[in-house]
Amino acid sequence: MVARYTKNGNxxxxxxxxxxxxxxxxxxxxVVKMLYAPINPADLNMVSGTYNFNPPLPAVGGSxxxxxxxxxxxxxxxxxxxxxxxxxxxxxxxxxxxxxxxxGDLVPVTSIDIKHEYLASLSVNPATALRLxxxxxxxxxxxxxxxxxxxxxxxxxxxxxxxxxxIKSINIIRRRADFDQVVGTLKGLGATVVVADDFIRNGxxxxxxxxxxxxxxxxxCVGGETTTEMIRLLAQGGTLVTYGGMSLKPVxxxxxxxxxxxxxxxxFWMSQWYEKHSVEDRLALLKELSALVKANKLQLxxxxxxxxxxxxxxxxxxxxxxxxxxxxxxx
Amino acid sequence: MVARYTKNGNxxxxxxxxxxxxxxxxxxxxVVKMLYAPINPADLNMVSGTYNFNPPLPAVGGSxxxxxxxxxxxxxxxxxxxxxxxxxxxxxxxxxxxxxxxxGDLVPVTSIDIKHEYLASLSVNPATALRLxxxxxxxxxxxxxxxxxxxxxxxxxxxxxxxxxxIKSINIIRRRADFDQVVGTLKGLGATVVVADDFIRNGxxxxxxxxxxxxxxxxxCVGGETTTEMIRLLAQGGTLVTYGGMSLKPVxxxxxxxxxxxxxxxxFWMSQWYEKHSVEDRLALLKELSALVKANKLQLxxxxxxxxxxxxxxxxxxxxxxxxxxxxxxx
Numbered sequence: 001m002v003a004r005y006t007k008n009g010n011x012x013x014x015x016x017x018x019x020x021x022x023x024x025x026x027x028x029x030x031v032v033k034m035l036y037a038p039i040n041p042a043d044l045n046m047v048s049g050t051y052n053f054n055p056p057l058p059a060v061g062g063s064x065x066x067x068x069x070x071x072x073x074x075x076x077x078x079x080x081x082x083x084x085x086x087x088x089x090x091x092x093x094x095x096x097x098x099x100x101x102x103x104g105d106l107v108p109v110t111s112i113d114i115k116h117e118y119l120a121s122l123s124v125n126p127a128t129a130l131r132l133x134x135x136x137x138x139x140x141x142x143x144x145x146x147x148x149x150x151x152x153x154x155x156x157x158x159x160x161x162x163x164x165x166x167i168k169s170i171n172i173i174r175r176r177a178d179f180d181q182v183v184g185t186l187k188g189l190g191a192t193v194v195v196a197d198d199f200i201r202n203g204x205x206x207x208x209x210x211x212x213x214x215x216x217x218x219x220x221c222v223g224g225e226t227t228t229e230m231i232r233l234l235a236q237g238g239t240l241v242t243y244g245g246m247s248l249k250p251v252x253x254x255x256x257x258x259x260x261x262x263x264x265x266x267x268f269w270m271s272q273w274y275e276k277h278s279v280e281d282r283l284a285l286l287k288e289l290s291a292l293v294k295a296n297k298l299q300l301x302x303x304x305x306x307x308x309x310x311x312x313x314x315x316x317x318x319x320x321x322x323x324x325x326x327x328x329x330x331x
Numbered sequence: 332m333v334a335r336y337t338k339n340g341n342x343x344x345x346x347x348x349x350x351x352x353x354x355x356x357x358x359x360x361x362v363v364k365m366l367y368a369p370i371n372p373a374d375l376n377m378v379s380g381t382y383n384f385n386p387p388l389p390a391v392g393g394s395x396x397x398x399x400x401x402x403x404x405x406x407x408x409x410x411x412x413x414x415x416x417x418x419x420x421x422x423x424x425x426x427x428x429x430x431x432x433x434x435g436d437l438v439p440v441t442s443i444d445i446k447h448e449y450l451a452s453l454s455v456n457p458a459t460a461l462r463l464x465x466x467x468x469x470x471x472x473x474x475x476x477x478x479x480x481x482x483x484x485x486x487x488x489x490x491x492x493x494x495x496x497x498i499k500s501i502n503i504i505r506r507r508a509d510f511d512q513v514v515g516t517l518k519g520l521g522a523t524v525v526v527a528d529d530f531i532r533n534g535x536x537x538x539x540x541x542x543x544x545x546x547x548x549x550x551x552c553v554g555g556e557t558t559t560e561m562i563r564l565l566a567q568g569g570t571l572v573t574y575g576g577m578s579l580k581p582v583x584x585x586x587x588x589x590x591x592x593x594x595x596x597x598x599f600w601m602s603q604w605y606e607k608h609s610v611e612d613r614l615a616l617l618k619e620l621s622a623l624v625k626a627n628k629l630q631l632x633x634x635x636x637x638x639x640x641x642x643x644x645x646x647x648x649x650x651x652x653x654x655x656x657x658x659x660x661x662x
Contacts (some may be wrong), residue, residue, distance in 0.1 A: 048478040171506050223586050245586030252583050255576030258598035260383040265596035267589030 002096035003310055006058040008049025011318065015061055016049060017310045022100040027075035029102055032085060034331045036120035036304075037065030037094035039317035046091065053091060053271065060093025061273075065329075066109065066120040067099065074104050078184060084110045089280065090271050097307065099330050107279050112286060114293045117328050121300055123282075125326070128243060128270045129157030130289060133167070136239045136266060137217040141166030146227050146233055147219035148172040148197065148226045148245060151182055156189055157298065158219060163190025164297040168202075168281045170209055170233070172197050173227055174205050189299070197226045217241070224249030236261050243268045301325045334426035335639050337389040339380025342649065346378060346392055348641045353431045358406035361434055363416060365662045367451035367635075368396030368425035370648035371488055374494045377422065384602065385423060392423025392657030396660075397440065397451040398430065398660045405475050414578060415441045417454060417617075419610065421602050428638060438610050443589045445624045448659050452631055454613075456657070459574060459601045460488030461620060464498070467570045467597060468548040472497030475543050477564055478550035479528065479557045480577060481505040482513055484657050488629065489550060494521025495628040501540055501564070503528050503557055520630070542563075548572065567592050599633050632656045 005014040025031055043062050069083040079085065085106040087094060091107060111118055132154075133139060145162060149155050150171030162169045171186055173179075175196040183194045192212070199205050199229035214235035220227045221244030231240055231253055240263065242251055257263055274282060292298035303325045305313035310329070317327040336345040356362055374393050376382035400414045410416065416437040418425060424434060435483050441615045443450060463485075464470060476493055481502030493500045501516055504510075506527040523543070530536050545566035551558045552575030562571055562584055571594065573582055588594055605613060623629035634656045636644035641660070648658040 044439065136381070160334070184540045226579075242584075242586055242589040245588070248586075250559075250583045250585050252581045253573075253596065254581050255573055255579075256383070256583065258573045258596070259575070260603075261598070262600070262603060263598055265584065265589070266596055267592070269590045272591075272593060 001307070002060045002093070003062070004058055005047055006022050008047065008054065008057070011044050011047040011291040011314060012311070015314065020096070022098060025071060025073045025100055026102065027073045028104070029100055030079055030106065031071035031072040032067035032074055032099050032101060032106075033070050034067045034094060034099065034307075035084070035099055036066055036117045036331070037062045037329045038121045038124070038302075039095075039313065039320070039327045039329065040064060040124050042090075044142055044318065052269075053093050055091035057123065059091070060096050062094035062096075062329075063087070063090040063092065064120065064124050065094035066116055067094075067102060067106075073103075078103050079106065079108055081322055082110075083108045084116070084119070086119075088274070088282075091276075095307070095310070107282060109283070109286060112290045114290045116305060117330070118293055118300060119286075119290070121302060121328055122269060122286055125153035126157040126250075126289050126298065126300065127163075127285055128154050128268070129161050131270065131273055132219050132241055132243065132268060133158060133161055133165070133217075136241050136268075139165065139167050139216060142168070142213070144168045144170065144192075144215045145217045145219065146170040146172070146215040146230050148230065149244065150186060150191070150194065152221060153300065154243070156223065156301065159189045159191045160298045161292065164292055164295075168192040168212060168233070170212070171195070172200060172213060172230070176213060200229045201227060214238070219243065220251065221246055223247045223251055228252045228254065231257055234261065234263055237263070238295070239264045239266060240262060241266050241268050302328045304328050304330045307331050332428045332638070333424070334392045335389055336378055338394065339385065339388070342375050342378040342392075342645060343642070345646065353429060355432055356402060356404045357433065358404045359434050360404040360431055360646065361397035361400050361407055361410055361437065362402035363430050363432060363437075364401050365396055365398045365425060365428055365430065365638075366415070367448045367462065367662070368660045369455070370426075370644065370658045371395060371455050372419075373455070375649065384601075386422035386424070390422070391427055393423050393425035393427075393660075394418070394421040394423065395451065396425035397447055398425075398437075401429075404434075405444065409434050410437065410439055413441075414439045414449070417450075419605070419613075421605075426638070426641070426660060438564065439612060440614070440617060441570070443621045445621045448633055448635060448661070449624055449631060450617075450621070452633060452657060453617055454658055456484035457488040457492075457600060457620050457629060457631065458616055459485050459568050459599070460492050461616060462601065462604055463550050463572055463599060464489060464492055464496070464548075467572050467599075469498065470498050470547060473499070473544070475499045475501065475523075475546045476548040476550065477501040477503070477546040477561050479561065480552040480575065481517060481522070481525065483552060484631065485552065485574070485631065487517070490517055490520045490522045491629045492623065495623055495626075499523040499543060501543070501546065502526070502579045503531060503561070504512070531557060531560045545569070550574065551582065552577055554578045554582055555613050559583045562588055562594065565592065565594055568594070570595045570597060572597050633659045634660050635661045638662050
């Protein structure tokens with residue numbers, strides 16, 4: 001069974017779950033059984049045709065997930081039956097019970113012994129969080145970062161990875177009905193400060209953070225005013241990294257900050273990181289994240305839903321306005 | 332005689348030219364006679380009190396210029412009478428006929444044999460242009476840069492230094508009465524393309540530049556819409572550097588460009604470069620610029636005006652709406 005779309009559009013309209021003949025296995029091919037596959041926002045954008053990378057049509061949805069090898073082509077030599085594997089490229093299509101892929105499209109992760117639903121969900125959001133905290137500033141224990149969209153799965157991962165490294169986090173979330181509960185959740189994950197986006201221009205906010213060093217790094221997945229406010233908080237020589245734009249508003253940078261505070265603004269796209277890095281780099285990244293998971297320092301809020309009720313899972317992923325739990329398809 | 336201000340405000344109101352007793356020369360002091368000193372916009376902002384660095388009051392205007400040593404303190408050992416020198420720090424106050432400074436505040440440039448009015452005018456605008464073209468992208472012959480404010484003295488220097496290195500430049504200027512004449516001037520300096528800021532959203536503009544490689548570097552001293560348009564022109568991995576904000580509008584960056592095109596936005600402030608670099612680095616920078624001047628590859632459009640008619644020179648510097656010639660005080 002596959003969740004396939006033959007044209008771009010509203011995911012609930014265009015995705016059809018259908019049976020599929022796997023076809024012949026090529027000499028270097030492998031047949032896999034999917035185990036778990038998350039529904040990420042980027043996947044939905046690919047279906048809509050609004051993402052920066054849109055697979056050729058017809059396409060199967062889903063870019064992330066883990067699978068187990070159940071059969072091999074005659075010349076497949078790198079993998080063996082029983083291996084647990086991840087897809088290397090985005091757009092391979094993970095929302096399906098079985099697939100017939102090429103060996104070279106897969107990375108074996110059998111040796112990483114964490115729960116499979118977790119392993120299926122590390123490559124996009126937690127991986128982004130780790131790279132954001134690693135590649136843009138030389139952060140040491142006691143340093144401070146600030147982020148918006150802090151309740152997203154990237155945001156929650158940032159809080160936990162930062163806390164594990166002794167880095168303090170100032171977290172900005174939207175004002176919402178269950179605000180106090182979300183604050184509690186994020187503080188439970190290790191957030192130093194959690195505030196609503198309507199509070200950051202308030203003098204009390206400055207009071208709240210005055211005992212902290214100025215942030216070296218600001219992480220932006222929202223755009224608009226909260227991003228400009230984060231820039232104003234940055235220490236001399238600080239960096240803003242934009243990895244999303246949920247408000248659909250641009251990043252607005254006051255000229256004085258740029259010139260006199262020696263700021264840098266950068267962009268980050270996890271898919272591009274993967275394209276530019278080796279499989280070994282990818283495995284090192286997964287192992288670092290898995291070690292945090294095993295040490296109980298990185299929890300992911302996942303909600304498993306069976307692929308045989310795909311429509312339900314898709315609706316839940318689309319309509320989960322809070323987006324504080326990730327829907328993971330189980331097969 | 333010194334051009335002094337005792338409070339911040341409108342330069343024509345608060346600056347008074349007055350006589351001054353030089354006072355005793357310290358053991359490590361030197362007495363200099365000023366030769367030439369430009370009137371830069373940053374100097375006027377310092378007088379107004381609106382710059383990022385404002386000297387303690389009372390203060391003498393002017394940060395750039397050259398002087399000649401006419402007397403030495405008993406322990407001054409690095410300089411000798413007759414040496415030609417530049418001030419190391421901004422805000423030292425160069426709008427005066429004579430000064431009593433410390434040896435450590437001065438860099439000897441006697442060995443650089445270009446016209447003194449040129450040597451007096453390299454440290455701010457042409458130095459900025461050279462750093463902008465050197466420190467933010469790995470530019471090779473045939474590469475393209477884009478800049479706004481292209482008729483400023485930095486902009487004119489960028490055009491010429493780029494041309495000397497085989498780098499093509501796309502130059503954006505304001506629409507103005509003498510537009511055609513300015514286009515001619517900038518092309519004469521080596522500009523590849525010169526367009527008005529109301530033209531860059533025009534499809535014809537895209538036609539005009541379609542045979543050029545996409546720019547690796549965008550230089551911004553304006554802010555607002557032209558800056559956003561420059562960002563849209565940048566090649567994958569390109570960099571925008573902001574060194575001024577003449578429109579008083581911020582830099583607005585579309586989120587997609589940031590994330591998917593792997594762009595960087597940076598700030599640059601020449602004064603900070605000087606603070607972070609050695610006197611040897613400064614001399615190397617001056618020598619590189621002087622070599623371009625000697626090779627007739629870098630012309631500066633200067634207008635000399637005598638310090639004994641300071642009021643006139645100041646008015647000319649303030650009201651020169653075109654700002655395509657730099658007023659240089661001669662002593």
